[in-house]
Amino acid sequence: xxxxxxxxxxxxxxxxxxxxxxxxxxxxxxxxxxxxxxxxxxxxxxxxxxxxxxxxxxxxxxxxxxxxxxxxxxxxxxxxxxxxxxxxxxxxxxxxxxxxxxxxxxxxxxxxxxxxxxxxxxxxxxxxxxxxxxxxxxxxxxxxxxxxxxxxxxxxxxxxxxxxxxxxxxxxxxxxxxxxxxxxxxxxxxxxxxxxxxxxxxxxxxxxxxxxxxxxxxxxxxxxxxxxxxxxxxxxxxxxxxxxxxxxxxxxxxxxxxxxxxxxxxxxxxxxxxxxxxxxxxxxxxxxxxxxxxxxxxxxxxxxxxxxxxxxxxxxxxxxxxxxxxxxxxxxxxxxxxxxxxxxxxxxxxxxxxxxxxxxxxxxxxxxxxxxxxxxxxxxxxxxxxxxxxxxxxxxxxxxxxxxxxxxxxxxxxxxxxxxxxxxxxxxxxxxxxxxxxxxxxxxxxxxxxxxxxxxxxxxxxxxxxxxxxxxxxxxxxxxxxxxxxxxxxxxxxxxxxxxxxxxxxxxxxxxxxxxxxxxxxxxxxxxxxxxxxxxxxxxxxxxxxxxxxxxxxxxxxxxxx
Numbered sequence: 001x002x003x004x005x006x007x008x009x010x011x012x013x014x015x016x017x018x019x020x021x022x023x024x025x026x027x028x029x030x031x032x033x034x035x036x037x038x039x040x041x042x043x044x045x046x047x048x049x050x051x052x053x054x055x056x057x058x059x060x061x062x063x064x065x066x067x068x069x070x071x072x073x074x075x076x077x078x079x080x081x082x083x084x085x086x087x088x089x090x091x092x093x094x095x096x097x098x099x100x101x102x103x104x105x106x107x108x109x110x111x112x113x114x115x116x117x118x119x120x121x122x123x124x125x126x127x128x129x130x131x132x133x134x135x136x137x138x139x140x141x142x143x144x145x146x147x148x149x150x151x152x153x154x155x156x157x158x159x160x161x162x163x164x165x166x167x168x169x170x171x172x173x174x175x176x177x178x179x180x181x182x183x184x185x186x187x188x189x190x191x192x193x194x195x196x197x198x199x200x201x202x203x204x205x206x207x208x209x210x211x212x213x214x215x216x217x218x219x220x221x222x223x224x225x226x227x228x229x230x231x232x233x234x235x236x237x238x239x240x241x242x243x244x245x246x247x248x249x250x251x252x253x254x255x256x257x258x259x260x261x262x263x264x265x266x267x268x269x270x271x272x273x274x275x276x277x278x279x280x281x282x283x284x285x286x287x288x289x290x291x292x293x294x295x296x297x298x299x300x301x302x303x304x305x306x307x308x309x310x311x312x313x314x315x316x317x318x319x320x321x322x323x324x325x326x327x328x329x330x331x332x333x334x335x336x337x338x339x340x341x342x343x344x345x346x347x348x349x350x351x352x353x354x355x356x357x358x359x360x361x362x363x364x365x366x367x368x369x370x371x372x373x374x375x376x377x378x379x380x381x382x383x384x385x386x387x388x389x390x391x392x393x394x395x396x397x398x399x400x401x402x403x404x405x406x407x408x409x410x411x412x413x414x415x416x417x418x419x420x421x422x423x424x425x426x427x428x429x430x431x432x433x434x435x436x437x438x439x440x441x442x443x444x445x446x447x448x449x450x451x452x453x454x455x456x457x458x459x460x461x462x463x464x465x466x467x468x469x470x471x472x473x474x475x476x477x478x479x480x481x482x483x484x485x486x487x488x489x490x491x492x493x494x495x496x497x498x499x500x501x502x503x504x505x506x507x508x509x510x511x512x513x514x515x516x517x518x519x520x521x522x523x524x525x526x527x528x529x530x531x532x533x534x535x536x537x538x539x540x541x542x543x544x545x546x547x548x549x550x551x552x553x554x555x556x557x558x559x560x561x562x
Contacts, residue, residue, distance in 0.1 A: 022198050028191040029058030031163040032120065034200035037062060038164075039171050041091050041118075043444055045079040047072050049095020051122035051138060054191030056093065064091075067444050067473060069437060070465035072099050076106025076117065077434050077463075078441030080181075081401060083116040084424055085445040087242070089174040089182075094121040096188070097138030100146075105431045107150050110181040112428025113263060114240050114324075116174040117181035119151070120167070125189040126158060144185060152180040158187065160195050168205040175207035177323035177340040179240055210323050212339035217347040220296070220319045220335060225353035227294035229316075230256040231276075235306065236263030237299020237323055243342035244268065244420040247298065250349055255357035256296070257364050259285060261306040262412035264299060265423040270416040273361040277368065279413050281308055283558035284370045288363070292316050297334070299341040301327030305412075305427060309559040321345075375555050383410055383552050386527055390454070390480070391416060393534035398449045399424065399442050403435035405456030406488045406552045413555075433462025436479050440466060443475040450476045450538045457483040457508050467518040470543035478537040478544050481511050484551045492554060515545035522547065 032055050036044065043065045048056045059066050069075040072094055079090035094100045100121040110117045123129070123143060124136040131141050140146070144154050153173040155166045163186065170182040224230055238247050244267045251258050251274050258268040259276035268275055279285045286308045289295060293316040300306050301322060310331070318334035320327075321344040328336035337344055375384070387410050394400060396418045402408035402425035417423035424442075426434035439453035455463070460481045470477055482488075486505040494501040515522035522545040525533040530548055537544040 022196065026061075026195050027054050027058065028160045028163060028186065028193055028195060029054035029056070030061060031160055031195060031197060031200060032167065032186070032191070033058045033062040033064055035164045035167045035203060036091050037064060038200050038203040039168065039205055040088065043067060043082065044091040044093055045069065045075045045082065045441065046093030047075055047095070047099065049099040049122065051124065051188040052093060052095040052099070052191070054188070055120065055122070065444075067440070067469070069440070069469050071463070072102035073106045073433065074437035074463050074466050076103040076110065076119070077437040078444070079117045080106060080110040080113070080115040081424065081438035081441035082445045083110070083179070084113070084421065085399060085442045087116070089116040089118045089171050090441070092117055092119040094119060095138070096122045096124055096143070097140055099138075100143065104146065104150055105429070107147070107181045107183070109426050109429040109431055109434060111150060111152065114178040114180055114236060116179040118167070118170055118174050118184070119181060120184045120186065122191060123185045123187040126187045127189075129187065147183045150181070151183045153182045155182065155184045157185065157190060160190055160193065160197060164200050164203060168203045172205040172207050177207070177210045177241065178237065209343065210338065210340045212321070212337050212344040212347050214347065216335065216337045217344060218351060220337065221348050221351040223294050223317055223319060223335070224254055224256075224296060224348070225355055227254075227355070229292050230254050230294045230296065230355070231289055231292035232256050232258040233261065233289065233295065233297045233300055233302070233306065234258055234264045234267040235261040235298060235300025237321075237341040238264055238267040239299075239421050241299065241323075241340050241342040242420070243345050246342060246345040246349060248272070250345055250352065253349070253352060254355045255360040257288065257360055259289065261300050262425070262427050265412070265415070266417040266420040267299075270418070274364060276364055277413075279368075279371045280306055281413055281557060281559070282371050282374065283308070284367050284374070286312050286558070288367055290315055294319065297321065298345065299323070302331045307331065311559045378555055380553060380555055382527060382550070383407075384414070386530060386548070386550065386552065387411060387414055389527070389531035390452070390534065392531045393538060394452050395449065395538065397422060398451060398538070400452040400454065401425070401435045401438040401442060403453075403455040403459035404430055404432050404489075405454065405459055405482060406554055407454055407456075407482050409489065409554055410552075411454075432459040435459060436463045436477070437466050439477045439479070440470055440475050443477050444473070447476060450478060452538065453477055453479045455479065455481050456488055457481060457485065457511070458487045458506060460511065461506075461508065464514065467515060467520050467543070467545075471519045474542050476541055476543070478534065478546060480534060481545065481547045482552065483508065483511065483547055483549045488552065489554065511545060511547045520545055524549070
């Protein structure tokens with residue numbers, strides 16, 4: 001009798017011969033890049049440092065494409081975007097101490113947005129490990145401790161034979177729902193030492209599936225089938241699980257209105273008769289969701305932004321599907337279903353009854369009209385025109401990456417992404433500097449279509465060095481910089497709260513001249529010519545910069561009413 005666990009793949013004669021006689025001149029770094037190739041990686045991001053040179057030397061003996069950025073945090077943002085676009089774990093090669101620590105803000109964003117990133121950092125030589133003060137360059141008492149609260153999992157290597165298994169475990173962790181960043185630490189001497197281990201071939205690191213419990217989906221299907229006023233909130237988990245098609249089928253079967261969170265942009269068609277779009281920071285939307293007798297929340301923890309700053313108080317029954325166990329019922333009591341969004345929606349489609357409701361589209365139209373009237377009463381024509389110009393210029397299916405800037409805050413609510421997995425921002429962790437380096441990662445992932453990055457002048461200064469990266473690799477990214485002379489949204493917040501703003505005004509360069517000094521075409525535009533100038537830049541291969549001098553304002557919030 002043969003059991004599955006008794007089956008072992010036997011090497012061929014050629015594999016045995018190659019294993020017994022590995023090529024000379026390999027080191028621990030070769031084991032890293034060989035394992036990455038065996039796992040299916042094709043592109044790596046990073047920045048070299050003294051302790052990590054073994055990995056970088058090995059890159060020239062591999063088929064991996066390397067994209068080197070100028071700041072580790074920007075390299076992390078690029079890897080984040082690559083992971084979001086491809087659904088693959090993006091390797092990020094880092095050096096010890098300052099190099100690794102500089103990536104922490106990017107890894108926090110990847111964790112918040114469930115972007116799969118495989119960060120591989122060097123460490124001081126093994127002789128210096130253990131928490132002593134040996135005086136090694138870049139030495140930390142416990143380097144791992146800096147990452148444990150940020151990434152999904154931490155993996156340590158102390159010998160060359162551990163490298164393939166540690167990387168495979170990290171890869172599996174990064175790609176198990178919810179996706180996220182992971183961190184692997186390898187000492188310098190382990191990377192540099194010559195190795196006689198066989199060349200690493202294909203690795204088996206299939207992620208585990210997070211399958212819903214059938215008794216829970218049965219209850220959820222019954223509640224949805226018998227609801228009088230169901231509604232759906234679709235979060236980023238729907239996009240990450242590639243489940244937008246299943247979400248649409250379920251919404252149409254139930255005639256349930258759907259609102260997408262800012263992280264879930266594109267999870268549901270913008271102009272669908274059941275689409276409430278993304279107006280979550282609006283009391284009209286909050287009221288409709290509170291009025292639902294059954295509310296299905298898919299792939300969202302209903303955090304601060306998704307709950308209109310925690311003013312949302314559901315009165316009906318809540319069903320929450322979430323792959324991140326810690327987010328289940330973290331903000332509201334619910335029928336919590338721990339599952340990947342795609343698998344859970346598939347289970348619901350198998351059992352839910354059709355529930356026609358001819359009044360649903362009219363309720364959606366009424367709500368959107370009320371939202372439109374509220375915005376129209378605030379004299380924000382410039383802001384709406386600028387956003388409309390960006391939408392006209394950006395080709396359908398081209399991805400866009402938005403920094404933390406006023407136009408991005410508008411886009412969260414008002415921008416039609418025209419497709420799932422096309423609009424991305426740093427709203428997960430909320431750090432500055434995301435837009436441009438993330439767009440570079442997306443361009444490396446898919447060179448077949450142009451990519452748009454949107455930043456304010458404050459955020460642009462975080463990543464201006466990456467103009468050199470864009471030029472060096474010829475990455476097809478158009479960077480729109482809204483230049484208002486400072487941190488615009490903080491200027492608004494402080495003026496509203498204190499009557500005047502402090503520390504928000506910035507001296508800044510001539511961005512057009514600065515771009516041209518890197519060999520990147522730049523143009524200064526105006527609101528009236530933005531659509532044409534942006535269209536031309538997007539249609540021209542390679543990087544470009546479009547600068548719009550403008551002071552934009554946010555629409556008034558509703559969570560402060562009363």
